[in-house]
Amino acid sequence: MIELVDIGVNLTNKSLLRDLDGIMQRALDAGVRQMVVTGTSLAASAEAIALCARHPERLVATCGVHPHHASDWDESTRVELEALAQSPWVRAIGETGLDFNRNYSPREAQELAFESQLELAVSSQLPLFCHQRDAHERFVELLRAQRDRLGRVVVHCFTDTGEALADYLDLDCYIGITGWICDERRGLELQRLVGSIPAERLLLETDAPYLLPRNLEPKPARGTNEPAYLPHILREVARHRGDDPQALATQIRANSARFFDLD
Numbered sequence: 538m539i540e541l542v543d544i545g546v547n548l549t550n551k552s553l554l555r556d557l558d559g560i561m562q563r564a565l566d567a568g569v570r571q572m573v574v575t576g577t578s579l580a581a582s583a584e585a586i587a588l589c590a591r592h593p594e595r596l597v598a599t600c601g602v603h604p605h606h607a608s609d610w611d612e613s614t615r616v617e618l619e620a621l622a623q624s625p626w627v628r629a630i631g632e633t634g635l636d637f638n639r640n641y642s643p644r645e646a647q648e649l650a651f652e653s654q655l656e657l658a659v660s661s662q663l664p665l666f667c668h669q670r671d672a673h674e675r676f677v678e679l680l681r682a683q684r685d686r687l688g689r690v691v692v693h694c695f696t697d698t699g700e701a702l703a704d705y706l707d708l709d710c711y712i713g714i715t716g717w718i719c720d721e722r723r724g725l726e727l728q729r730l731v732g733s734i735p736a737e738r739l740l741l742e743t744d745a746p747y748l749l750p751r752n753l754e755p756k757p758a759r760g761t762n763e764p765a766y767l768p769h770i771l772r773e774v775a776r777h778r779g780d781d782p783q784a785l786a787t788q789i790r791a792n793s794a795r796f797f798d799l800d
Contacts, residue, residue, distance in 0.1 A: 539568045539786040541771060542793035543764040544713060545632075545666075545693050545742030548574045548596070549584040552746045552761050561595065563765035572596055572764055573742075573797060575666070577603040577632050579614060582621050589626035597797055599666045600624070601631040607642035607650035615653055622661045628797040630658040631666025632693065635679075638671040647672075648679065655683045664689035664796055667710075673701050677708070684708050689796050694744055696723075699730055706738065711796055713740045716762065719750035719773050732778045736788045740796065741774065743767050 543564070547553065553560055564572065574589065574596055576582030582600035589596040600621040602610055622630060633654040635647050642650075658665045665687055669676040680690070692705050693713035705712060712734050718727045749762040750769055757763075771789070775782040793799060 539768050539771065539783060540790055541569050541741060541767050541786055542790060542797070542799065543569050543572045543743050543745075543767050544691070544740045544793055544797065545575050545715070546572050546745045546764050547577070547581075547747070548572065548588055548745075549581050550746050552759075553763065560763050560765070561592065563763065564767075565595075567765040567768050569764045569767050570595070571793075571799060573628065574598040575632050576600040576621075576627075578606045578609070579617055579621070582618070582627075586621065586624045586626050589624075593626075596626070597628045597799065598624075598626050599629040599631045600627045601633045601654055601666065602650050603632045604634055604636040604647040604650065604668060605639070605641040607646040610646060610650040610653065614650075615657070618654070619657060619661070622657060622663060627663065628799075629664040629666040629691075630654050630661065632668050633666070634668035635672035635676045636668060636670045637675075648675070651676075651679060655679065655687070658688070659683065659686045662688060664691065667692050668694070669697070673697060673704070677704050681708060691740055691796060693742060694748070696727060698726065699733070702730055702733060706735070711738050711740050711792065713742045714770065714774055715742050715744045716748045716750035716753075716766065716770050718777065719752045719770065721751065728777045731774055736780075736785070737792060739774075739785075739789055740792055741767055741770055741789055743770065
């Protein structure tokens, strides 16, 4: 049995909450022993912590404000997030970063929220769970300015270029890979690059309910991604790296435990 940790699942999303017991059981049956529930706003972070308290043997959480919600950032947000970060279930600050693709929040607001959460990661001594889309240069600039003060950092859902990957590895980041690698249209560059990621820096995630692997068979009727499909992503990653899936799973599980301080 392959055993894995899904390091990024949006378990507070309504499409997953309505079948939470089934999702938890299917994940367990597939060998996904633990999951990291992603906090994307104050409300979602609090909900993630509440889920962890109900399933302490299976779940831990991140707490943060996603760049899409950066317009909501103010001093009270910082104070509330700092309080949430003290929960024993919280193992990283985030999801935080920059997203200049959709600009749901103004860039200035995104940068303010990101820099504030970088400071929170430093003061709390928690790892950093990062999002970056179409903002690589500015993201790296802000991250590099604080890198010596930060602990562990993961760039989640990596889909960028070889140059971006080199920058992240130079900054001693972990790299999170999703079902994007299973996409025969958009995932070709990632398929080529995944072998360049050192095994000890590799993490796996579904980002459920998003990014359902396109080559998954049979396809789920509702078209919703879930943690039970993480072993499928593992096999794709192993295939494109030329690795044995079981050996790679063992390495990635150790990476996950180290990054999130898991038992």
